Amino acid sequence: MWTKKSVANVFKEIPEEKLEACNLTLLGKLHSRPNVNFQAFLTTMKKAWKTDNVVVDQPQQGLFTFTFRSESDKKRVLEGSPWSFSSNLLILVQLNPKIPIHRRVFTHCAFWVQVHGMPVARITKNSLQEVASKIGKVIEIKMEAKEGGLCKVGKARVLLDLAQPLTSGIMVNFEDDQYWVDFKYERLPHFCYSCGKMGHFTTNCEEIP
Structure with a gap:
């Protein structure tokens, strides 16, 4: 009391x-x-x-x-x-x-996430911001092109919720079409291919034995 x-x-x-x-x-x-x-x-x-x-x-x-x-x-x-x-x-x-x-809570961590499969003309900072925001809070956007070429690789630094499974990609709607885009996570630690969460391997997964 x-x-x-x-x-x-x-x-x-x-x-x-x-x-x-x-x-x-x-x-x-x-x-x-x-x-x-x-x-x-x-x-x-x-x-x-x-x-x-x-x-x-x-x-x-x-x-x-x-x-x-x-x-x-x-x-x-x-x-x-x-x-x-x-x-x-x-x-x-x-x-x-x-x-x-x-x-102090440690529930989130920032990762660089590459976005693959976007039409060349659609790879802009605004479009990457919209796409990457579907998996977490976007901290930064980078556009990379080799020797000034048209084909660029876009990636976003995203704050991910570690309690949630990794998202492999999403469907993106455009005015006249839609495409599936893939996410490639840079410098991932060990994670489970069964439940998609970081912190354990498939052999130790409690959600999907």
């Missing part, structure tokens, strides 16, 4: 140095199999990120803090995600100084 004696008021401002350290810190959580060798994990991630200027701590199993020495290093690592350790997805989010670490 709550009483006045069991409530503490902490209204003081957060020290500037604390805010600065929090701003340079990312929270990371392994999507599956949290029990890993910490030293091996640390060595692998520093090598993948090409930096030693990061202090890593493990508040609890499978949950990590990464404090960088510079904003540029932190931004580069965050924008370069998704990252994996032994095919196990590492979800990275910015540390919020006002939320306890154990209360």
